[in-house]
Amino acid sequence: MDADHIEQTAPHIAMTDAGWRAPGAGEQPATGSVSLAVLGSGGAGSMRAGEILLEVAAEAGFFGLMTRSMGPQIRGGEAAALLRLSTAPVSSPDDHFDLLIALDWGNFAGFAAELPLAPGSLVLTDPAEGEVPATVLASGARIAQLPLKELARKVANGRTNMVALGAAAALIGLPAELVVAVLASQFGRKGEAVLAASAAALRLGAEAATGLPAVPRLGAPRQDGAARWNISGNQATGLGALKGGVKFVAAYPITPATEVLEWLAPALEKTGGRLVQAEDELAAINMTIGASFAGTPSLTATSGPGLALMVEALGLAVASETPLVVVDVMRGGPSTGIPTKSEQTDLNIAVYGLHGDAPHLVLAPNAVGDCLSTAHWAVSLAETLQTPAIVLSDQALGQSRAILAPPAPLPATAPRLTPVPDQVEYNRYAVTESGVSPMAIPGMPGTAYVADGLEHTERGTPSAQAAAHQTQLDKRARKLDGFDFGARWADLEGEGDIALITWGSVTGPAREAAERARARGQRVRLISLRLLLPAQPEKMHAALAGVRRALVVEQSHGRQFHKYLRSFYDLPAEVAVIARPGPLPIRPAEILERLAAWESVR
Amino acid sequence: MNDMAVLTASDFKSDTKPIWCPGCGDFSVLTALTKALAELARPREQVALISGIGCSSRIPAYTRVYGLHGVHGRALAVAAGVKLANPDLTVIAAGGDGDGLSIGGNHFLHACRRNVDMTYVLMDNQVYGMTKGQASPTTAPEWCESKLTPHGTGVSPVAPLHLALASGVNFFARGFAGKPNELAALILAGIAHPGFSVIHVLSPCVTFRPEQRGWKSVVHASDAPPASDPAEALARYAGDDGFTTGILYQADRAPFLPAHTSDLTAEDFAAGFAVRGGEMAAVADRGQA
Numbered sequence: 008m009d010a011d012h013i014e015q016t017a018p019h020i021a022m023t024d025a026g027w028r029a030p031g032a033g034e035q036p037a038t039g040s041v042s043l044a045v046l047g048s049g050g051a052g053s054m055r056a057g058e059i060l061l062e063v064a065a066e067a068g069f070f071g072l073m074t075r076s077m078g079p080q081i082r083g084g085e086a087a088a089l090l091r092l093s094t095a096p097v098s099s100p101d102d103h104f105d106l107l108i109a110l111d112w113g114n115f116a117g118f119a120a121e122l123p124l125a126p127g128s129l130v131l132t133d134p135a136e137g138e139v140p141a142t143v144l145a146s147g148a149r150i151a152q153l154p155l156k157e158l159a160r161k162v163a164n165g166r167t168n169m170v171a172l173g174a175a176a177a178l179i180g181l182p183a184e185l186v187v188a189v190l191a192s193q194f195g196r197k198g199e200a201v202l203a204a205s206a207a208a209l210r211l212g213a214e215a216a217t218g219l220p221a222v223p224r225l226g227a228p229r230q231d232g233a234a235r236w237n238i239s240g241n242q243a244t245g246l247g248a249l250k251g252g253v254k255f256v257a258a259y260p261i262t263p264a265t266e267v268l269e270w271l272a273p274a275l276e277k278t279g280g281r282l283v284q285a286e287d288e289l290a291a292i293n294m295t296i297g298a299s300f301a302g303t304p305s306l307t308a309t310s311g312p313g314l315a316l317m318v319e320a321l322g323l324a325v326a327s328e329t330p331l332v333v334v335d336v337m338r339g340g341p342s343t344g345i346p347t348k349s350e351q352t353d354l355n356i357a358v359y360g361l362h363g364d365a366p367h368l369v370l371a372p373n374a375v376g377d378c379l380s381t382a383h384w385a386v387s388l389a390e391t392l393q394t395p396a397i398v399l400s401d402q403a404l405g406q407s408r409a410i411l412a413p414p415a416p417l418p419a420t421a422p423r424l425t426p427v428p429d430q431v432e433y434n435r436y437a438v439t440e441s442g443v444s445p446m447a448i449p450g451m452p453g454t455a456y457v458a459d460g461l462e463h464t465e466r467g468t469p470s471a472q473a474a475a476h477q478t479q480l481d482k483r484a485r486k487l488d489g490f491d492f493g494a495r496w497a498d499l500e501g502e503g504d505i506a507l508i509t510w511g512s513v514t515g516p517a518r519e520a521a522e523r524a525r526a527r528g529q530r531v532r533l534i535s536l537r538l539l540l541p542a543q544p545e546k547m548h549a550a551l552a553g554v555r556r557a558l559v560v561e562q563s564h565g566r567q568f569h570k571y572l573r574s575f576y577d578l579p580a581e582v583a584v585i586a587r588p589g590p591l592p593i594r595p596a597e598i599l600e601r602l603a604a605w606e607s608v609r
Numbered sequence: 610m611n612d613m614a615v616l617t618a619s620d621f622k623s624d625t626k627p628i629w630c631p632g633c634g635d636f637s638v639l640t641a642l643t644k645a646l647a648e649l650a651r652p653r654e655q656v657a658l659i660s661g662i663g664c665s666s667r668i669p670a671y672t673r674v675y676g677l678h679g680v681h682g683r684a685l686a687v688a689a690g691v692k693l694a695n696p697d698l699t700v701i702a703a704g705g706d707g708d709g710l711s712i713g714g715n716h717f718l719h720a721c722r723r724n725v726d727m728t729y730v731l732m733d734n735q736v737y738g739m740t741k742g743q744a745s746p747t748t749a750p751e752w753c754e755s756k757l758t759p760h761g762t763g764v765s766p767v768a769p770l771h772l773a774l775a776s777g778v779n780f781f782a783r784g785f786a787g788k789p790n791e792l793a794a795l796i797l798a799g800i801a802h803p804g805f806s807v808i809h810v811l812s813p814c815v816t817f818r819p820e821q822r823g824w825k826s827v828v829h830a831s832d833a834p835p836a837s838d839p840a841e842a843l844a845r846y847a848g849d850d851g852f853t854t855g856i857l858y859q860a861d862r863a864p865f866l867p868a869h870t871s872d873l874t875a876e877d878f879a880a881g882f883a884v885r886g887g888e889m890a891a892v893a894d895r896g897q898a
């Protein structure tokens with residue numbers, strides 16, 4: 008690159024740092040992490056720039072998390088790639104962004120609230136894209152101009168998102184050559200012209216960055232040689248299902264769960280399984296029941312509206328004791344709600360939505376990587392306990408991409424308990440001590456039976472008698488109540504008389520808040536529930552031993568998690584709740600602030 | 610017992626006493642079905658009989674094959690899942706006109722389109738028997754005997770044959786419960802025919818539609834070979850009175866069964882997520898230098 012460009016671009020770089028001050032205590036980003044947002048109208052390429060940057064960080068040895076904020080439009084709406092890159096594993100957004108690059112401000116109002124800035128933040132704006140929005144100016148962030156369009160025009164087929172990518176990488180300390188290498192690996196031989204254009208554009212961006220005000224740079228990456236993955240939560244869920252042994256999936260597309268299904272389609276095809284696109288969620292869940300009845304570990308994935316359609320059949324799965332997994336990647340509700348953004352509000356329907364007394368499993372991953380482990384665990388538990396499992400993921404996990412250490416593998420799913428063949432009288436629903444009865448699979452000789460949603464005798468014959476109902480209800484409850492779910496039921500971290508109780512994607516910020524609180528001397532423990540049903544009162548009792556105050560953190564307007572905790576567990580006398588609906592993520596500082604109120608009253 | 614010995618129809622009947630009213634057409638459907646299964650001569654464990662909810666949907670419990678008695682309207686979805694998970698099984702779905710054409714109507718048209726290799730025994734009595742006599746989608750608009758629609762439904766009935774043809778069905782036969790031997794032959798032909806086969810059975814509800822006892826004098830066998838082109842079939846049966854029995858339509862669309870291989874394992878897919886590191890880190894070092 009010749010010096011020419013720098014001279015031409017440098018005059019455009021103006022800095023308005025009137026409001027800047029050194030970040031105060033508690034405002035510093037967590038050690039070794041940098042947060043940045045690339046935003047623009049849909050199609051401008053902000054997501055692509057974000058994904059490349061994440062991969063570059065991964066190749067350089069960093070950890071990272073990229074969440075997405077998207078409007079409802081299929082094309083052309085607002086889109087922002089929200090990244091946090093770090094020298095240590097990261098599962099939470101930071102309190103604010105260190106760097107914000109606007110490809111344009113076209114749809115900024117659509118997600119302004121999701122992009123908190125601080126006076127130390129740097130905002131890069133293209134003078135060709137008009138005024139910086141007032142809300143951005145009001146944040147006190149430093150504003151600098153970066154003529155993205157003008158620079159892009161200097162390169163044949165140059166794109167502004169590549170200029171932005173080059174500038175962002177340079178500012179946070181990622182070498183341009185590594186960005187080019189990552190791009191080259193993606194385009195392969197075919198895309199040499201595109202690669203050349205992209206490389207030239209991003210070099211221009213990198214050079215322009217030398218004249219820009221500084222933002223925090225990433226520290227030295229861990230050079231431990233340990234393996235890292237670059238994976239989204241929805242992909243991790245799909246992989247977990249596969250590892251758990253799922254061989255049949257019925258699919259009906261719905262945002263933000265579709266990627267689970269799309270990832271599984273080719274994976275099942277090559278691993279001896281099958282995916283079928285159903286006509287609706289009623290068909291999807293019932294196909295899943297049929298496939299499982301036929302002996303195949305089966306799954307379907309959906310979001311709230313689809314789960315609502317599936318609950319009748321979930322009752323059938325409970326009564327007929329048919330194992331299956333339903334993954335619900337939650338979004339804002341009720342009704343069509345906010346399809347593209349996260350919320351933790353299907354907890355009620357998952358826990359209480361079934362008709363009749365219907366013991367079933369409800370699990371929730373609490374990090375992107377945990378989507379894999381929890382999906383695997385759900386398959387395993389459903390198969391062992393012959394009951395449906397609902398897995399509550401959410402958009403913030405499912406559509407986020409993380410650089411992480413590969414999740415520790417779970418033991419392979421045990422084969423179903425099956426009967427000895429050729430029985431004189433096979434009792435499919437035989438009363439056993441564990442409550443789990445040997446389940447015959449079509450094809451096994453001498454054990455044909457009818458799986459029934461009607462209440463039935465041990466043999467499976469429909470019965471309306473009180474004794475049969477009582478016996479089978481007891482048996483189905485006993486299966487779950489008597490099972491030892493081990494340590495995986497919750498993540499328990501730290502000691503102290505204050506407990507942060509949370510679940511799902513909000514665990515990331517809660518965990519970080521707990522860490523920061525400990526760093527400033529407060530003794531805080533974290534309890535993140537992974538197993539929501541069946542409740543584990545004894546384990547919770549032990550987890551809460553010595554706790555005087557609890558702070559419940561959840562992303563729901565109706566305090567669904569708090570009410571859930573109240574209905575299944577004894578909480579300490581003093582309980583505070585941070586409950587906010589989506590789509591705004593809960594950030595560590597908010598939790599920390601609430602904890603600080605307890606710090607003084609010791 | 611491994612079912613290799615020759616089985617008779619009664620070997621396919623269970624000892625569970627049906628809840629059906631004396632004289633219900635469904636008894637004869639059970640007779641025809643078990644006869645067809647005996648003639649099919651597959652071991653009992655290789656057959657799965659799937660149903661929804663209704664008087665007619667009770668049928669699995671009265672047989673000795675594997676069965677699933679599910680929720681109202683979803684038999685075809687469950688059955689497709691069974692077949693796609695284990696294509697070696699002979700899969701039969703059964704149920705009523707309410708189950709299959711009202712609450713489950715959407716699944717009916719998509720089952721016709723999808724063409725999974727299974728057979729659907731649709732037991733049509735033009736009424737909801739189990740809930741004590743309401744109009745179904747096949748009930749004539751002027752039928753006034755239901756407390757829900759005392760002035761008749763005022764709604765046009767659906768013709769299963771036309772609905773199936775419009776949806777791309779691969780095989781459609783109509784039988785009458787009063788002629789169980791003929792019905793058995795139709796069920797057997799449906800099972801033998803690859804793809805989705807509908808056996809539309811006129812099965813009287815003697816309790817809520819006693820006039821259906823008269824069906825035996827109005828059914829008439831088709832005298833033409835089955836149609837094989839949907840347009841031709843729609844034209845031929847445009848004026849059908851709904852009582853023509855026999856194989857009415859037979860096409861040769863390939864059954865739906867997504868192909869798969871077992872070339873890869875979950876670990877192979879996991880490997881795809883690994884960050885490459887090595888080679889590219891070298892580039893990074895050069896870049897930083």
Ligand SMILES: Cc1ncc(C[n+]2csc(CCOP(=O)(O)OP(=O)(O)O)c2C)c(N)n1
Pocket residue numbers: 662663664665666681704705706707708709732734736737738739740745
């Ligand atoms: C979701 C649901 N809605 C309603 C019912 C009540 N119900 C049971 S059977 C039935 C209609 C059955 O009619 P059909 O399928 O024609 O069977 P038939 O009894 O006539 O053989 C209805 C409405 C139910 N069991 N489940």
Ligand code: SF4
Pocket residue numbers: 628629630632633634635664665734738739813814815816817
């Ligand atoms: S109500 Fe009608 S359909 Fe039901 S068992 Fe009686 S006769 Fe048969």
Ligand SMILES: [Mg+2]
Pocket residue numbers: 663705706707732733734735736737738745
């Ligand atoms: Mg009926």
